[in-house]
Amino acid sequence: MGITAEQIQQTARDAARNLPGADHGRPFVDKLDVYKVAGKVFLIVTDDPDERIITVKVEPDHGRSLRRRYSSITPGRYLDKTHWTSVGAHEEITAHLVRDLVDHSYELVLDSVPRARRPRADSGSRRKQ
Template sequence: MSITGEQLQQTARSAARDLPGTDQGRPFVDKLDVYKVAGKVFLIVTDDPDERIVTVKVEPDHGRSLRRRYPSITPGRYLDKKHWPSVGAGEEITEHMIRDLVDHSYELVLDSVPRARRPRAGGEGRRKG
């Protein structure tokens, strides 16, 4: 079942907040809600009622596959277009898919962080299941 743009954004925000070591702020402009782990961006939520999208990090091949399969997934608006697709509401976009994309983006970014700077797994706020 597809979701609305508002549900998409709420799901992405909730998924990000559930991950350990997540910080949220607006370091760029007022309309971009940015989520980071260990100081690195893994999710951007466009806080604009006329442009309800989220932007996540993916491997380039996965990003190309997503863009081919889902019309509402486009090259990222704010970051490197090869690694950062933007996701809008669409027929096949589900809450489960958004949670998976946020989790995957978080893990990709976390893999680039030295172990000593990574948040502890299983810490408070970690999503279960």
């Protein structure tokens, strides 16, 4: 059973807040809640009531696969359409999928950060198992 747009957003926020070194703010506009690690964006939660989506980084092949499988997963809003994808509510979108997408996006972004700038797992918040 799917989750609502608001639940997608809250699930994504909760997942992001539990990741080491995750930080968030609204550096662009009030309606975009932006989550970063080491200064790099890995999640955007759109708080526009007419467009309740999240946007995450994906590998291009994975993004294409997701878009074929789920009608509410589309090329990324606001960012590069090849490496970013947006997720809206649909009966097939689950909290588990949202958490996986946020984790995957975080890992992709973290892989591009030099080791010296990466957060340590024991500093800040830590993913709860």
